[in-house]
Amino acid sequence: xxxxxxxxxxxxxxxxxxxxxxxxxxxxxxxxxxxxxxxxxxxxxxxxxxxxxxxxxxxxxxxxxxxxxxxxxxxxxxxxxxxxxxxxxxxxxxxxxxxxxxxxxxxxxxxxxxxxxxxxxxxxxxxxxxxxxxxxxxxxxxxxxxxxxxxxxxxxxxxxxxxxxxxxxxxxxxxxxxxxxxxxxxxxxxxxxxxxxxxxxxxxxxxxxxxxxxxxxxxxxxxxxxxxxxxxxxxxxxxxxxxxxxxxxxxxxxxxxxxxxxxxxxxxxxxxxx
Amino acid sequence: xxxxxxxxxxxxxxxxxxxxxxxxxxxxxxxxxxxxxxxxxxxxxxxxxxxxxxxxxxxxxxxxxxxxxxxxxxxxxxxxxxxxxxxxxxxxxxxxxxxxxxxxxxxxxxxxxxxxxxxxxxxxxxxxxxxxxxxxxxxxxxxxxxxxxxxxxxxxxxxxxxxxxxxxxxxxxxxxxxxxxxxxxxxxxxxxxxxxxxxxxxxxxxxxxxxxxxxxxxxxxxxxxxxxxxxxxxxxxxxxxxxxxxxxxxxxxxxxxxxxx
Amino acid sequence: xxxxxxxxxxxxxxxxxxxxxxxxxxxxxxxxxxxxxxxxxxxxxxxxxxxxxxxxxxxxxxxxxxxxxxxxxxxxxxxxxxxxxxxxxxxxxxxxxxxxxxxxxxxxxxxxxxxxxxxxxxxxxxxxxxxxxxxxxxxxxxxxxxxxxxxxxxxxxxxxxxxxxxxxxxxxxxxxxxxxxxxxxxxxxxxxxxxxxxxxxxxxxxxxxxxxxxxxxxxxxxxxxxxxxxxxxxxxxxxxxxxxxxxxxxxxxxxxxxxxxxxxxxxxxxxxxxxxxxxxxxxxxxxxxxxxxxxxxxxxxxxxxxxxxxxxxxxxxxxxxxxxx
Numbered sequence: 001x002x003x004x005x006x007x008x009x010x011x012x013x014x015x016x017x018x019x020x021x022x023x024x025x026x027x028x029x030x031x032x033x034x035x036x037x038x039x040x041x042x043x044x045x046x047x048x049x050x051x052x053x054x055x056x057x058x059x060x061x062x063x064x065x066x067x068x069x070x071x072x073x074x075x076x077x078x079x080x081x082x083x084x085x086x087x088x089x090x091x092x093x094x095x096x097x098x099x100x101x102x103x104x105x106x107x108x109x110x111x112x113x114x115x116x117x118x119x120x121x122x123x124x125x126x127x128x129x130x131x132x133x134x135x136x137x138x139x140x141x142x143x144x145x146x147x148x149x150x151x152x153x154x155x156x157x158x159x160x161x162x163x164x165x166x167x168x169x170x171x172x173x174x175x176x177x178x179x180x181x182x183x184x185x186x187x188x189x190x191x192x193x194x195x196x197x198x199x200x201x202x203x204x205x206x207x208x209x210x211x212x213x214x215x216x217x218x219x220x221x222x223x224x225x226x227x228x229x230x231x232x233x234x235x236x237x238x239x240x241x242x243x244x245x246x247x248x249x250x251x252x253x254x255x256x257x258x259x260x261x262x263x264x265x266x267x268x269x270x271x272x273x274x
Numbered sequence: 275x276x277x278x279x280x281x282x283x284x285x286x287x288x289x290x291x292x293x294x295x296x297x298x299x300x301x302x303x304x305x306x307x308x309x310x311x312x313x314x315x316x317x318x319x320x321x322x323x324x325x326x327x328x329x330x331x332x333x334x335x336x337x338x339x340x341x342x343x344x345x346x347x348x349x350x351x352x353x354x355x356x357x358x359x360x361x362x363x364x365x366x367x368x369x370x371x372x373x374x375x376x377x378x379x380x381x382x383x384x385x386x387x388x389x390x391x392x393x394x395x396x397x398x399x400x401x402x403x404x405x406x407x408x409x410x411x412x413x414x415x416x417x418x419x420x421x422x423x424x425x426x427x428x429x430x431x432x433x434x435x436x437x438x439x440x441x442x443x444x445x446x447x448x449x450x451x452x453x454x455x456x457x458x459x460x461x462x463x464x465x466x467x468x469x470x471x472x473x474x475x476x477x478x479x480x481x482x483x484x485x486x487x488x489x490x491x492x493x494x495x496x497x498x499x500x501x502x503x504x505x506x507x508x509x510x511x512x513x514x515x516x517x518x519x520x521x522x523x524x525x526x527x528x529x530x531x532x533x534x535x
Numbered sequence: 536x537x538x539x540x541x542x543x544x545x546x547x548x549x550x551x552x553x554x555x556x557x558x559x560x561x562x563x564x565x566x567x568x569x570x571x572x573x574x575x576x577x578x579x580x581x582x583x584x585x586x587x588x589x590x591x592x593x594x595x596x597x598x599x600x601x602x603x604x605x606x607x608x609x610x611x612x613x614x615x616x617x618x619x620x621x622x623x624x625x626x627x628x629x630x631x632x633x634x635x636x637x638x639x640x641x642x643x644x645x646x647x648x649x650x651x652x653x654x655x656x657x658x659x660x661x662x663x664x665x666x667x668x669x670x671x672x673x674x675x676x677x678x679x680x681x682x683x684x685x686x687x688x689x690x691x692x693x694x695x696x697x698x699x700x701x702x703x704x705x706x707x708x709x710x711x712x713x714x715x716x717x718x719x720x721x722x723x724x725x726x727x728x729x730x731x732x733x734x735x736x737x738x739x740x741x742x743x744x745x746x747x748x749x750x751x752x753x754x755x756x757x758x759x760x761x762x763x764x765x766x767x768x769x770x771x772x773x774x775x776x777x778x779x780x781x782x783x784x785x786x787x788x789x790x791x792x793x794x795x796x797x798x799x800x801x802x803x804x805x806x807x808x809x810x811x812x813x814x815x816x817x818x819x820x821x822x823x824x825x826x827x828x829x830x831x832x833x834x835x836x837x838x839x840x841x842x843x844x845x846x847x848x849x850x851x852x853x854x855x856x857x858x859x860x
Binding site: 296531 | 608
């Protein structure tokens with residue numbers, strides 16, 4: 001029994017140390033960190049804010065597809081906050097590099113698995129993002145740009161943040177593992193970003209898309225990455241259970257794929273450069 | 275003069291050949307990068323289509339005019355991708371790893387070799403695609419002969435304004451080791467100039483004007499020839515910018531510390 | 536050909552305490568110190584010669600070379616190479632120099648070396664005829680002709696180094712800087728590269744400045760040695776002068792007719808003594824001043840069959856110098 005607790009404690013210490021190191025790394029490159037995590041989200045917001053203001057002004061429309069200007073701006077503000085919470089770093093690039101240059105060999109020897117290591121990196125990112133997210137939430141609320149939702153809604157949003165983060169973690173891992181077969185994976189990664197931005201309602205709310213498209217999309221993971229959680233945050237009543245279920249299925253699919261790819265990949269892995 | 279021009283051209287030919295040789299040794303890369311660019315262009319166009327399902331105008335432009343703007347902005351973007359983009363990434367790496375040493379040793383202006391030595395060959399496909407889109411929408415809005423003839427100049431001005439701003443940003447590499455962040459900053463400049471200047475409100479519009487000018491001034495001229503004076507102003511602006519860069523570049527190079535691994 | 540006066544270069548080094556607290560502290564305020572990599576360095580070299588630049592790790596050898604080639608700019612002092620200031624980075628200057636770095640590579644990784652060479656041909660505007668001749672000639676001498684069509688990443692370390700060397704000689708530079716050209720190579724490849732450099736030098740008579748951790752390189756190649764320690768010049772002269780100047784002790788080898796059992800304590804304490812197993816041979820290190828007296832005393836006390844002083848190698852001298860720092 002004691003040894004069991006010892007093991008737990010040791011595992012915990014390994015985790016803590018990995019977490020600390022990657023936090024250190026992130027904060028060390030502070031400009032990088034700010035430029036990569038925060039600036040793009042702010043720039044996107046600024047573009048969309050200006051774009052929609054201009055569209056409503058020139059078309060002198062009260063509402064477009066049910067959105068008034070202030071609702072559209074609110075939608076974009078919520079994306080800003082939500083993105084700051086869930087935006088995942090380009091860490092699949094590091095995984096690919098680790099594989100291509102043979103650095104994962106180290107993890108095949110360490111008593112601390114490759115997955116655990118990646119997960120601890122991911123947690124360190126999330127920890128920092130959590131503070132940034134909370135901070136920006138308070139800023140936006142203080143200026144009265146959005147209303148504070150009820151506790152129930154915040155709780156639901158929290159579950160979404162967790163699930164969407166998990167989705168991106170697995171998706172990035174999967175793309176990273178493609179390096180077992182491909183020389184470069186960044187083009188896949190960026191393609192996925194373009195597609196997900198387009199299909200998740202990042203620029204235009206999904207109900208402005210042709211009906212057939214938005215209907216099909218409900219069976220893909222994309223709307224649940226941004227559009228649905230943001231609509232929930234805006235106070236819309238949406239079937240949360242169904243949404244989370246679909247997202248969960250997709251995470252499960254990714255998880256299974258990762259297991260398969262990792263096993264197949266390791267067989268191919270030549271350990272270049274060790 | 276003629277001889278030195280020949281010198282540059284034959285070096286560039288060799289740059290292209292080496293990039294092509296390298297690119298072709300990874301075939302999957304070629305396909306994946308082309309696909310990425312096509313998706314990129316596709317998402318911009320479909321987003322515009324979906325927005326125009328519900329509205330008539332963005333600013334002073336209707337759908338076709340806006341799509342012409344978008345095609346031009348993407349044509350600039352893809353040309354930039356083809357010729358310059360890999361060089362900026364390589365440059366950051368070179369400054370951090372100290373491999374810029376070799377560029378400094380070569381008997382050619384460093385600014386030239388740093389900016390031109392790699393070509394993202396897969397970009398050719400999408401460059402052709404975006405040029406055709408510009409021509410297609412140009413026919414739709416019935417451009418005059420003078421405007422047609424001025425298109426290469428417009429593209430050139432846009433490209434070199436964008437490039438100039440990016441070079442200024444890239445010089446930051448000499449003062450910090452955070453190359454990834456600096457490249458991220460460059461990408462933000464590209465994002466901002468992919469939308470017309472008039473969507474931005476003051477004071478953002480005034481402060482960001484040099485960035486917005488990259489695509490907005492040429493397209494304003496293309497759609498309305500009364501903006502000719504803006505284009506002339508841009509021409510001198512670009513000239514001034516590059517004069518300044520050529521002065522500043524050697525000074526920035528002096529800060530290079532050549533780290534050894 | 537190379538002339539520098541009071542040449543100095545400083546670097547700012549940022550520091551950070553270990554741990555998260557240190558990271559947070561560094562996030563807001565960075566601390567640094569100034570490292571003087573090269574201090575008041577004076578030098579004057581002829582238009583040809585094989586010069587060894589020696590010094591322990593971090594002594595400023597590479598920094599010095601980077602200032603000679605114009606890669607980095609001096610903090611203070613002046614330097615002229617081929618009558619030009621390197622940091623002005625004139626094309627005419629760059630056409631006449633070359634730098635090989637053992638730990639950095641200039642040939643493209645994923646394509647055959649020949650493709651990189653074609654690129655360098657354009658950089659240096661080498662005539663087609665000359666280019667072909669040189670590739671042929673250098674390829675043959677370095678014995679890598681058949682490897683020029685293979686992607687560089689598939690080559691062994693030794694083969695890669697030869698490719699790097701070849702790349703830097705294609706334009707027949709007047710001044711060649713070689714920073715650790717044999718690092719990481721096995722003995723055979725080291726010898727190979729060494730021989731090549733020697734032959735190349737004999738034929739073309741350029742100025743070659745070379746740093747190396749392998750003293751065998753220096754011993755075999757260099758006519759002249761410059762020693763740099765902690766950024767300062769400590770020696771500048773011939774190999775012989777170097778050995779004499781720094782080697783204050785000499786090793787004498789005595790062969791005795793019979794095993795020596797009772798060697799005086801006073802010598803064992805004062806000098807480094809090394810006996811063979813059956814105690815018939817002694818290698819003893821004696822300061823130059825006492826050389827004569829010690830030798831005479833041993834010859835008088837024991838029956839010596841044969842004795843000689845040992846030749847010192849550069850390696851031993853370097854060992855001495857390094858152990859004093």
